Amino acid sequence: MNVNPSVTPAGRPGTLPSPSRPPASANPGAPTATCRIALVGFGAVGDAVARSLCERPRAGLRLTHIVSNDGAGRRAAWMPATVTRVDTAVEVLMADVDVVVDLLEDPRESADIIRAALEAGKSVVTAGRQTMAHDGPELLALARARGCRLRFEAAVGGPVPMVAGLRDGLAGDRLQALVGILNGACNYMLSRMEWTGGVFADALAEAQRLGLAGAEPADDVEGHDAAAKLSVLSGIAFGRQIVVDEIPRQTIAAIEPIDFSYAARLDCTIRPIAYAGRRPGGLAAWVSPALVPRASMLSHLHGSQSILVAQGDAMMHSGFFGVGAGSRAAAVAIVSDLLALAGSAPVGCGWLPVPTRTHLSVPDIEVRRYLRFVVRDRPGIIAELAKSFAAERVSVEAVLQEPPFRRSELPFVVTLDPCRQSALDRALETIAACDFHVKPPLSLPVLDQSVA
């Protein structure tokens, strides 16, 4: 074992960081202290965090432990001898450490170490997206009960300080809705399709070549990553964290080049959108590629950028956007959280309410819709569609058909006035039974002009 020999009990819960030397005399009640940090999980992000802490030392922050269980015991030249490498997280929990940085990839392991650290009276900074999406409310409640803190900017925004923006900057408002592009890889793929006119498979391959998407891209492409981020953000914005598995999501893999042509005719483009908002009955949320009006800031986010726009009672909208390169950008979020922890201690009136877990109570969102059909053309198709929509009281806004296509595989678009999802689903069920489809119909929400 390689544990720091001078193990002492952690500071009393509720004060952080616990003073590592006697308080300075100048400011009574404000001890000069150093926040002793342990990194658990030492991949690319861990390396970037450790480098940032060691190569650019900051008053109040000191890296003391790294948990790395690969026997090699990676110890880079830049790492000072004062950093202790240990084999297991348990050793860190027993050691003289103030903050545990959780960078474990497995959500179960991540939740376990966070829970154990909080129980031991240590505050935590985590990059665990799925951890916070699934266990955030309980972990935040545990932190509150133990007088510790749990920060998680890296779990959501990466290079964009979405958590800080909502929590520290807009807490004084009552937020009504969040809309954003929460997955930079998906935004890269869709904006690349827009630029090149190419198909989805090529955009995905290019994103993989650039390292934006992994070998198994389903987490990005199918919207699971964005849904997890949206769940966590809903807890901050509304005090109620939406159960992540209930957030409906739609793949971006169904988008074809022709959809960008039709979107352009509607003065829109297509972006991977995440939405959550208050409704009379509760909270609504979805993750889906959507048509975004050219007048919206969201349409101008190209490449691997991400953005979050909040709408509130007092301010019309306020947004955070950006782009950053991988592990170094994630390290910025983690070091920023560490600096915030080191600079203040929580007091009991704890202004950030611990979010409760909440179910989606309004699945039936009313929104404008873009429907793209690909059919074997014959007379009467529009009439059949119109009849099916009318039966469900769904109102057709427009029918668009670009001219130069084969009649054996004809794509055309129907836009619908805002209608209930349930009514639309019933209409599409009837329509799906028709014999003219070459591909399944694609249904996308159309964002409101009023959005940012």
Added chain:
Amino acid sequence: MNVNPSVTPAGRPGTLPSPSRPPASANPGAPTATCRIALVGFGAVGDAVARSLCERPRAGLRLTHIVSNDGAGRRAAWMPATVTRVDTAVEVLMADVDVVVDLLEDPRESADIIRAALEAGKSVVTAGRQTMAHDGPELLALARARGCRLRFEAAVGGPVPMVAGLRDGLAGDRLQALVGILNGACNYMLSRMEWTGGVFADALAEAQRLGLAGAEPADDVEGHDAAAKLSVLSGIAFGRQIVVDEIPRQTIAAIEPIDFSYAARLDCTIRPIAYAGRRPGGLAAWVSPALVPRASMLSHLHGSQSILVAQGDAMMHSGFFGVGAGSRAAAVAIVSDLLALAGSAPVGCGWLPVPTRTHLSVPDIEVRRYLRFVVRDRPGIIAELAKSFAAERVSVEAVLQEPPFRRSELPFVVTLDPCRQSALDRALETIAACDFHVKPPLSLPVLDQSVA
């Protein structure tokens, strides 16, 4: 006098808020406390803050005092009897108050009350833009010395949490540059000129009609307001607050409709830009209308929106933007600051360094330039200009001339490769002595394509 009868000494410096009742038992070290708030200055923003605090009570925040010296003693129906109105700020400083909210309009009075409150061990939230621009470093140092805190989101971002974003969200990076649109009224005027093709005077009149600009708009139009905000932001981003009076600024009143035509030919628009950045010799900064490439997010900010984009070592860029309506939006910034104060107490290692005051050490910024001349046309003008530029080794990039103009008042544009301001100034001095000018030449910076 109307002072709260139960005056007790303020809490010891360094802990905030001081407990107003005995600590609850659950969390040792984390007393359940209420932050008692006094509003000094009771105009539209004070009214909005008071309404927000009284109509939507939040755990940990309680409005206890309002300083209002108009004899009428404005007391609205919604204001609970527990709020005490006093005549002078001095009474608040002696009262049992934890946080003073400074909303005074006069910068000298504002600085005086902040100083007095901090000396009395009370933390402060201020909306005083000029106060923070001129006295920020000293006031922040005083707060640090007294173990109190001084927050000032409303002094800068209004509806956009720029201070929270930089300080809480990006503190982990080393920031290299800030670029933004910091004055919503100016952005409204320039984007209105762009839409309507109208002249500046009409855009100003419309901004005044909408209440975006006041009867004496020089503070906005001449760039003083943006320079003050930029000064404060430089202190957060770089730890060095640029002396506000040294920031060069240029009026937007010189922009004419023809400039938008020429900007469009250069695939740009014109926006009121503020820039500050690190240079080998120190910090550079300027406030000026500038040409902004259409590819930049800044070009898509229409109307009275504002935006701040930060570029750092680790992340390529991260930005904050938004729009909000007047006093209610300012109240969001103030209540958010109050919530942050109520939720945590400072510890001695205070991670946010108190900014030092710094002079502009690099006035000689190299940047692409747009020069617009209006001349009585005659042969040889271009040759004379070219000779003057060549003498100062300033390189001409392009000469643009829209066709349909009178020869007696011909506007044309010269764009320059990046050149030193000092060399350009010398060339323009020679050129100004020529006899062909109908109006003084207009010189605007052209933002780099790489900016956000």
